[in-house]
Amino acid sequence: xxxxxxxxRTFARPVKPLWRQVWEHRxxxxxxxxxxxxxxxxxxxxxxxxxxxxFGYWKGFGPIEWVGLENYAIMLxxxxxxxxxxxxxxxxxxxxxxxxxxxxxxxxxxxxxNLAGKGTFRTLYFMPYVTNTxxxxxxxxxxxxDGYGWVNxxxxxxxxxxxxxxxxxxxxAKFVVVFLGLWQNMGYxxxxxxxxxxxxxxxxxxxxxxxxxxxxxxxWGLTLPLLKPIIFFFSxxxxxxxxxxxxxxAPYILTQGGPEGxxxxxxxxxxxxxxQGLRYGDSAAFGFMISLLxxxxxxxxxxxxxxxxx
Amino acid sequence: MTTTRTIRxxxxxxxxxxxxxxxxxxxxxxxxxFIFIFPFWAMFVSSLMxxxxxxxxxxxxxxxxxxxxxxxxxxxxxxxxxxPLWNSxxxxxxxxxxxxxxxxxxxxxFAKRHFPGRDKLLWFMMLxxxxxxxxxxxPWYLVMVKVFKWANTYWxxxxxxxxxxxxxxxxxxxxxxxxxxxMMDAAAIDxxxxxxxxxxxxxxxxxxxxxxxxxxxxxxxxNLYLExxxxxxxxxxxxxxxxxxxxxxxxxxxxxxxxxxxxxxxxTLPMLIFYFxxxxxxVGGLLSGALKG
Numbered sequence: 144x145x146x147x148x149x150x151x152r153t154f155a156r157p158v159k160p161l162w163r164q165v166w167e168h169r170x171x172x173x174x175x176x177x178x179x180x181x182x183x184x185x186x187x188x189x190x191x192x193x194x195x196x197x198f199g200y201w202k203g204f205g206p207i208e209w210v211g212l213e214n215y216a217i218m219l220x221x222x223x224x225x226x227x228x229x230x231x232x233x234x235x236x237x238x239x240x241x242x243x244x245x246x247x248x249x250x251x252x253x254x255x256x257n258l259a260g261k262g263t264f265r266t267l268y269f270m271p272y273v274t275n276t277x278x279x280x281x282x283x284x285x286x287x288x289d290g291y292g293w294v295n296x297x298x299x300x301x302x303x304x305x306x307x308x309x310x311x312x313x314x315x316a317k318f319v320v321v322f323l324g325l326w327q328n329m330g331y332x333x334x335x336x337x338x339x340x341x342x343x344x345x346x347x348x349x350x351x352x353x354x355x356x357x358x359x360x361x362x363w364g365l366t367l368p369l370l371k372p373i374i375f376f377f378s379x380x381x382x383x384x385x386x387x388x389x390x391x392x393a394p395y396i397l398t399q400g401g402p403e404g405x406x407x408x409x410x411x412x413x414x415x416x417x418x419q420g421l422r423y424g425d426s427a428a429f430g431f432m433i434s435l436l437x438x439x440x441x442x443x444x445x446x447x448x449x450x451x452x453x
Numbered sequence: 454m455t456t457t458r459t460i461r462x463x464x465x466x467x468x469x470x471x472x473x474x475x476x477x478x479x480x481x482x483x484x485x486x487f488i489f490i491f492p493f494w495a496m497f498v499s500s501l502m503x504x505x506x507x508x509x510x511x512x513x514x515x516x517x518x519x520x521x522x523x524x525x526x527x528x529x530x531x532x533x534x535x536x537p538l539w540n541s542x543x544x545x546x547x548x549x550x551x552x553x554x555x556x557x558x559x560x561x562x563f564a565k566r567h568f569p570g571r572d573k574l575l576w577f578m579m580l581x582x583x584x585x586x587x588x589x590x591x592p593w594y595l596v597m598v599k600v601f602k603w604a605n606t607y608w609x610x611x612x613x614x615x616x617x618x619x620x621x622x623x624x625x626x627x628x629x630x631x632x633x634x635x636m637m638d639a640a641a642i643d644x645x646x647x648x649x650x651x652x653x654x655x656x657x658x659x660x661x662x663x664x665x666x667x668x669x670x671x672x673x674x675x676n677l678y679l680e681x682x683x684x685x686x687x688x689x690x691x692x693x694x695x696x697x698x699x700x701x702x703x704x705x706x707x708x709x710x711x712x713x714x715x716x717x718x719x720x721t722l723p724m725l726i727f728y729f730x731x732x733x734x735x736v737g738g739l740l741s742g743a744l745k746g
Contacts, residue, residue, distance in 0.1 A: 171566045171571075181613055185596075281697065281717050326489065341740055383585050414590075
């Protein structure tokens, strides 16, 4: 082969075999292994197990009886499925845009350079994030009580009709559940956006101002495009938490899914089926519906993001 | 004289709308403060009122008829609430320590080490974040209880949470930002082993990141609800949130509201103190934009 005249090799060093490279980096693999081990044991394994369960009937002990697609057939005929899907979707379609919009707006406001007390506002807005949903739920139960609640008392004081918040009016009940979620998480979202805003070089704004852009143009032309990655990350995370565990504790403590099941989310239904009803197979099938849904939404978001980024 | 007057007049054109704008802004911001703070006030004062005062036709926005500690007394003496409260702390502490340790290690490896398949493994990890683990919560519960036989232990709340993709990505981001590659090379030349490099060089430099992750995970761990609800049932080991829903759900005892509010206050107060103590680290870390991932 091409040995050069001076006597040393000009071609690349022979590549070490892969197993050799892997062995040399065994410590690195050890460092990253906890994630993969826990993922296989506590996510992938239950997933496969649940998949088998969703095609079966199980009393909680002994072998799983194979029933084919029966669970899925029952689930598709169940009026609860559509109801829970619609409820979860309503929460999703209301909460994600509102929290996105309000948090972004607040972040922009709290990023104004000479706004006095912005650090204090930031601190106070974050406070609800440290609370426990169940504990705040207790407080909301009392605040939004039909007869003695402070919110209704406030409405009466300014001459409005009291509202049957949690037990009688489906839209009011939905509102309280959504409001609890917004109340708790808004501060966290604001901080996330503030982090993004502070990463933007001030010189860019200086330049825009010299070019004659007013603050409205600066927001649309500069701030928003630069925040795209965070907005995207945020919306994916919000979707996952909303369709998943985020949509459990609030309706569970506030309404138990009522009135008329109109605040029952998919997560709450899974719990009612699986734990309270001991219908493991059905609830597993239900869970896979959610998985499909979330993966679908996630894929749509990724596609949207690609289109939007260009 | 005339020139200064025109200048001043021109400035007023700007200053007055600006001042009105600011005033409006502050009104909105203060209104939001009220919304965010008021439930805390309601929680604390309600815990100090008798049920009759709490549910009166005219709301008592403060304990008008004297402070009443009955809720706290019943809660702490008859129901031994300190135990579930401590359990909440215990769950959160062990969970957080594991998460911070394993996330920092993996984050370091992904950020600064070059091993075969690294990018593919990282990509796979990000992909798993898109799957909602909660959707398979019933199979998860059955595996925990029937396969691993972990019912009524804290293992299901700890071990599966110890190496979260979210934490690893966050630590990777912090490590990339905080440590230049030259420093890694220098450590290697000095003969510093991989683990020693991690302990001596990486950990001290990413402490702000570790603090953020620890604070956020401590809050989450303390407030866990769904998982404890599934796997914990023995009165000795339930956490605070679970005990509250027991009070509400079972109706074994008359729902004494001042007691529920006392429980809520006792659970919230330590977290508020925790937040105000570590507020600077948390906000500083989050504002450095490391969550972008």
